[in-house]
Amino acid sequence: MTFLRKLNPKKVVVKVGTSTIVLPNNKVNLRTISRLAFVLTDLCNRGIEVVLVSSGAMGVGLGILNLANRPAEIPEQQAISAIGQSNLIGIYTKEFSIYQQIVAQVLLTRDVLLYPESHQNVINTFDTMLRRRIIPIVNENDSISIDELDHKTAFSDNDELSAIVTEVADADLLIVLSDIDGFYTGNPHKDETATLIPEINEIDDEILSYVGGKGSKLGTGGMATKISAAKRVLAHGKPMVLANGRNPEVIFDILDGQEVGTLFTPKKTVHVKE
Ligand SMILES: Nc1ncnc2c1ncn2[C@@H]1O[C@H](COP(=O)(O)OP(=O)(O)O)[C@@H](O)[C@H]1O
Numbered sequence: 001m002t003f004l005r006k007l008n009p010k011k012v013v014v015k016v017g018t019s020t021i022v023l024p025n026n027k028v029n030l031r032t033i034s035r036l037a038f039v040l041t042d043l044c045n046r047g048i049e050v051v052l053v054s055s056g057a058m059g060v061g062l063g064i065l066n067l068a069n070r071p072a073e074i075p076e077q078q079a080i081s082a083i084g085q086s087n088l089i090g091i092y093t094k095e096f097s098i099y100q101q102i103v104a105q106v107l108l109t110r111d112v113l114l115y116p117e118s119h120q121n122v123i124n125t126f127d128t129m130l131r132r133r134i135i136p137i138v139n140e141n142d143s144i145s146i147d148e149l150d151h152k153t154a155f156s157d158n159d160e161l162s163a164i165v166t167e168v169a170d171a172d173l174l175i176v177l178s179d180i181d182g183f184y185t186g187n188p189h190k191d192e193t194a195t196l197i198p199e200i201n202e203i204d205d206e207i208l209s210y211v212g213g214k215g216s217k218l219g220t221g222g223m224a225t226k227i228s229a230a231k232r233v234l235a236h237g238k239p240m241v242l243a244n245g246r247n248p249e250v251i252f253d254i255l256d257g258q259e260v261g262t263l264f265t266p267k268k269t270v271h272v273k274e
């Protein structure tokens with residue numbers, strides 16, 4: 001007996017964290033990127049519009065320069081992100097090209113979305129690309145985004161960015177792929193009694209009390225920013241699924257309605273027996 005979640009999105013945003021596409025030694029996880037290109041192209045071929053929000057600029061840049069850790073100086077971080085981002089987008093372009101899938105890089109800063117004209121330009125850009133079945137690959141413009149006192153350019157991290165992109169692109173579903181199977185009653189890396197919560201309808205104090213620290217050393221947000229992203233997406237009446245990106249084919253399972261990961265949804269799911 002299987003119980004199916006009915007998501008049926010026409011437009012989906014997929015976010016991959018650093019831990020999913022960069023190995024612990026800061027080298028690129030080519031196996032995951034290759035599978036991601038296969039899965040996302042297949043969705044496009046089936047008529048689903050796809051936006052990819054990908055972290056990894058810093059991690060890939062560190063790997064290229066054979067550095068183990070992020071330097072403290074901001075100009076150094078920005079230079080490393082610039083190196084990593086161009087390399088990462090090159091790998092994505094090559095992997096997607098195996099399936100004749102066109103991708104395009106979109107680098108955003110917060111200020112661009114705060115001003116009405118540039119906000120509208122971003123909407124127009126996404127619309128145009130999606131209409132042409134192009135997959136936009138989005139990241140924060142790390143090599144220039146740094147907050148000044150009167151000028152906010154930085155996002156809190158790519159979890160927040162992916163929730164914003166879900167609004168801007170008017171997608172029906174956000175899938176956040178991380179290094180963990182979903183949202184637990186505590187950080188499973190520290191609390192072995194933590195259990196996975198399959199569905200969450202509201203981000204209340206109880207849910208917030210389950211949020212532990214971040215897992216990977218290069219990711220910026222950890223679980224706290226994923227829960228903020230879920231709150232933002234829920235406030236717009238849209239669902240988000242948090243699942244493990246180890247095997248990107250999990251995206252097929254999510255769209256098939258399987259109970260994988262944690263589904264954040266404004267309305268309690270009425271399970272359908274198939
Ligand atoms: N309640 C929780 N449920 C699941 N993971 C949690 C929880 N609290 C903290 N974490 C940590 O959050 C990590 C995922 O966040 P992060 O390392 O930033 O990943 P990503 O690079 O995918 O953004 C998990 O590996 C885990 O260590």
Ligand SMILES: N[C@@H](CCC(=O)OP(=O)(O)O)C(=O)O
Pocket residue numbers: 016017018019054055056057058059081139140142157158159218219220221222
């Ligand atoms: N823009 C940064 C992303 C940092 C970030 O948010 O990382 P993660 O928490 O792994 O999604 C980069 O590409 O390195």
